[in-house]
Amino acid sequence: MYDPTVARLTYRALLGRRRALILSALPVLLIVISVIVRGLVGTDDQTAADLLGGLAIATMVPIIGVIAGTGAIGPEIDDGSVVYLLSKPVKRPTIIFTKLIVAIAVTMVFSAGPTLIAGFILNGNGQQIAVAYTVAALVASIAYAALFLLLGTVSRHAVVFGLVYALVWEALFGSLVSGARTLSVQQWSLAVAHEVTGGSMVTSDVGLPTATVLLVVVTVLATWYAGQKLRSLTLAGEE
């Protein structure tokens, strides 16, 4: 199921200099803001929760997920170099699964890592806030990576669609329309985080059972479907 060569190629592509810079931009921003807020406001639990929930979980994690998830396969399909993977006796679902693992790992490192650091800077993990949001980021990384890997497999405009989803649906729509929240990776991951810490600082609109089921279903379905799509991916001429 996991092919180390496919993984190596994917890591090298994802962590190339330009993409690594893009991936680092938001985490650096988050940490800089955290330092400034800590300096101005001092340690305040509510401020910490607001910043981690609003900036880290609602905005940074999905965007990192878009870059890593679509970037794990989209550019290869766009420029046609995926032919070197497809012309090998390697099962298509193995290629997808391996790329999923890489996309998850990269999303986790670039989103959960900075979230934890920012949490400690903001209030020293008071009320487990840093740990809770880090758990949320870890959980969300899995679902986002799977969703955006699928998007990268089926669409040439994956990055645009992904960003629209991340920004409009998860960040904007989700915070305005309560119905949309049930169908939000962000809310599902917060439900898990809430359970882990048991605190009242991290809350979700979705119950834990619903959240867990939806997370698993979305991740598994997206990965399976991406594998099917890759099986019948056609490479035609330049047109």
Added chain:
Amino acid sequence: MTTLTIDHVSRWFGNVVAVNDITMTIGPGVTGLLGPNGAGKSTLINMMGGFLAPSTGTVTLDGRQVWRNEAIYQHIGIVPEREAMYDFLTGREFVVANAELHGLGAKAAQKALATVEMEYAQDRKISTYSKGMRQRVKMASALVHNPSLLLLDEPFNGMDPRQRMQLMALLRKMGDEGRTVLFSSHILEEVEQLARHIEVVVAGRHAASGDFRKIRRLMTDRPHRYLVRSSDDRALAAALISDSSTSGIEVDLAEGALRIQAVDFGRFTALLPRVARDHGIRLLTVSPSDESLESVFSYLVAA
């Protein structure tokens, strides 16, 4: 013995028919797939390589379906037309990765790099390679697992004459070893030099098939067409039509010219200036109207 069988294969993209009911068998040795731009060569090669499903018909390799059959790639090596490869890798890293994906190791990769004589630049990034160097590294990646079928789409594009000679020698050697080698090209001379057998595709259709002598003959024995402008088209037409070297003359009023079809090329080229001189007619333009490969091919299709 590896035989690739294309059986009544068509492929359309929306309204465009890229490949139209083609049936052919590609056996051991070097076969050239010849056709002008847009003829459907890449579409056909993509179907042979299992990257495109035929709209109708089947492509099989020794009886086994190619489409959606990953295991078949143990036997197939592919050199795609497109440039993109993993540019951030070095040539060696790229070929090693290709070897690993076949379950092979660095040794096989090294051997393939030696075969294409790229060892001297193997530790440079692919992004710094010339077109010919890229082509050779692509070739190495296709050879790494010793495939019995090699598919190459426009492999000589962008190569300088020396690189072209080298690759031709390599492909000839592979053909002589009994491998099935198929390459596409839109240049007749290129195909003639290398291919034991030629398949001609024009506008999606299978136009001709045979060794280069047969294809040459089909192309040179055709009637030659000329577009002629003169000071007196009608008089010139009247004087030429009686000669046995011409088989048809048409006065094209819109163009203000004569369209002449000559069956005896040598005789006609001597006749034309003589007749013009004898009748005091000045020749303004004499241009062969079908010397382009395009029209040679359309002649073949019509035949």
